[in-house]
Amino acid sequence: xxxxxxxxxxxxxxxxxxxxxxxxxxxxxxxxxxxxxxxxxxxxxxxxxxxxxxxxxxxxxxxxxxxxxxxxxxxxxxxxxxxxxxxxxxxxxxxxxxxxxxxxxxxxxxxxxxxxxxxxxxxxxxxxxxxxxxxxxxxxx
Numbered sequence: 001x002x003x004x005x006x007x008x009x010x011x012x013x014x015x016x017x018x019x020x021x022x023x024x025x026x027x028x029x030x031x032x033x034x035x036x037x038x039x040x041x042x043x044x045x046x047x048x049x050x051x052x053x054x055x056x057x058x059x060x061x062x063x064x065x066x067x068x069x070x071x072x073x074x075x076x077x078x079x080x081x082x083x084x085x086x087x088x089x090x091x092x093x094x095x096x097x098x099x100x101x102x103x104x105x106x107x108x109x110x111x112x113x114x115x116x117x118x119x120x121x122x123x124x125x126x127x128x129x130x131x132x133x134x135x136x137x138x139x140x141x
Contacts, residue, residue, distance in 0.1 A: 004076040004094050006031060006049050007069070007102065014064035025053040025096075026062050029072060053096035060099065069103035081086050 008031035011043055015026045032046045064070070074096040083089050 002076060003073065004049070005073045006051075006094065007071050008032075008049070010064060010066055010068050010070060011048065012066050014061055016058055016061045021035045022054060023056060023058050025055065025058060025061050025064065027051050027053070027070075029070060033038070047092065050091060050093045051096050051099075052093065053099055060101070063101055064099075068101060069101055073098050 006029050008027065008029040011028040011030050013027075017024050017026065029051060030046050031047045031049070032044055034042065034044050037043050049072075051073075051074070053074075072094065074094040077093045079091050079093055081089050081091065
């Protein structure tokens with residue numbers, strides 16, 4: 001069995017097509033790895049994976065926007081091609097079996113009050129007087 005798992009950001013908005021009566025969602029995922037070369041210089045290497053998600057469940061398509069972080073899993077395939085200048089090239093593609101949204105395209109976006117779900121609100125009076133607010137619940141742990 002060969003399986004590919006990719007976590008990365010979408011390079012562009014997805015495209016949904018219908019091929020022989022079946023729906024396919026095409027998108028590209030970029031994964032950037034930072035490392036130091038032999039001379040100690042900081043380098044980056046970006047690997048692009050072209051993804052094809054054959055599914056009847058196209059409800060995820062509106063959320064697959066440029067910059068969105070996703071986790072995709074499927075079977076890999078390497079495609080060889082010839083560039084315009086005559087040199088050989090290869091691209092990594094994946095037939096997606098599952099995809100999950102990990103983040104939004106706008107990193108400053110919050111999901112309503114869920115972003116503050118674990119933060120205890122501090123009153124302005126306590127903050128200005130320098131007092132440490134006490135917790136309402138006395139938890140045994």
